[in-house]
Amino acid sequence: xxxxxxxxxxxxxxKRRMKEVKENWSAYLRDAIRRxxxxxxxxxxxxxxxxxxRAGRRSVPAGFINKAIREDRESR
Amino acid sequence: xxxxxxxxxxASRFVLREEYSGEVEAxxxxxxxxxxxxxxxxxxxxxxxxxxxxxxxxxLIGEEEAVDGFGAFLGLGIKLLxxxxxxxxxxxxxxxxxxxxxxxxxxxxxxxxxxxPLLTADDDLLRxxxxxxxxxxxxxxxxxxxxxxx
Numbered sequence: 001x002x003x004x005x006x007x008x009x010x011x012x013x014x015k016r017r018m019k020e021v022k023e024n025w026s027a028y029l030r031d032a033i034r035r036x037x038x039x040x041x042x043x044x045x046x047x048x049x050x051x052x053x054r055a056g057r058r059s060v061p062a063g064f065i066n067k068a069i070r071e072d073r074e075s076r
Numbered sequence: 077x078x079x080x081x082x083x084x085x086x087a088s089r090f091v092l093r094e095e096y097s098g099e100v101e102a103x104x105x106x107x108x109x110x111x112x113x114x115x116x117x118x119x120x121x122x123x124x125x126x127x128x129x130x131x132x133x134x135x136l137i138g139e140e141e142a143v144d145g146f147g148a149f150l151g152l153g154i155k156l157l158x159x160x161x162x163x164x165x166x167x168x169x170x171x172x173x174x175x176x177x178x179x180x181x182x183x184x185x186x187x188x189x190x191x192x193p194l195l196t197a198d199d200d201l202l203r204x205x206x207x208x209x210x211x212x213x214x215x216x217x218x219x220x221x222x223x224x225x226x
Contacts, residue, residue: 038153039110045151046108049090053101058137058145059093066198068127069084073177 006033079113081186082154083196084123086214087116090152091124091145092131096197099217103195107152115155115190117182124149157186176204184210 008029010018018025052058089100106112128142137145159167163185171181180201187194187210194205197214205211212220 041151042153043108045148045153046104048148049145049152050101050104050108052091052145052148053093053097053104056093058091058131058141060131060136062095064131064136065088065092065094065127066085068130069088069123069198070200072123072126073179076177076179 077111077113079115079190079192080195080212081183081190081192082114082116082120083183083194083198083201084116084120084127085197085201086195087120087149087154088124088127089197089214091128091149092137096214099214102218103214113155113192114152114195115157115186115192117159117186118156119179119182120154121150121156123179157189159185159189163189174204176201180204 006029086100086103089096090104103112103114107114125146128137128146131137132139132142157163159182163182166188167178167181167185170176170184171178174181174184183194183196183201184205187205193210193212194201195212195214195217196202196205199213202211202213
């Protein structure tokens with residue numbers, strides 16, 4: 001996988017203290033950024049789905065979903 | 077944090093509004109807050125997509141509504157489980173011995189592998205999961221599924 005470069009700036013003291021911690025900072029920050037992005041995406045997706053449900057969008061009759069799934073599972 | 081394996085009967089309710097929408101909203105809200113972890117065998121994506129297609133074909137929802145809702149569902153970041161060769165073999169054994177579909181069995185195998193209950197709106201699957209002590213019906217989520225108040 002091709003990796004892009006992201007630069008962050010820290011003050012001199014923090015950089016010195018970072019050197020004293022045995023950590024792969026690149027991997028650490030990559031993971032922290034990924035988790036933050038995923039949290040944002042999750043919040044956006046849940047917010048949209050909750051708004052839609054509360055507004056009654058995409059309503060289907062009672063029993064529709066279970067029947068649709070059961071048909072697939074028994075016929076495949 | 078509590079965890080569940082999410083059956084497609086509940087996952088589809090994230091996108092299609094049906095019975096138990098109040099409970100489904102509670103699950104989504106807890107998931108958003110990081111209070112509950114949701115996993116599912118990767119077939120859940122196909123099953124939700126198929127339910128949306130059927131709703132569309134039957135004229136219950138429009139194509140753009142289906143695509144829009146499916147996009148949001150995919151953006152949730154539910155942990156999708158690749159069950160691997162051993163998991164597939166285990167699902168086949170469970171299906172044959174339990175006289176259920178291979179697809180139902182995949183959910184039960186996922187529950188066993190993760191050690192978490194199945195969250196479902198399907199009474200048949202609940203009964204099978206319940207026999208193994210692994211099932212919670214969505215209607216009971218607010219009573220038994222939610223994290224204890226701190």
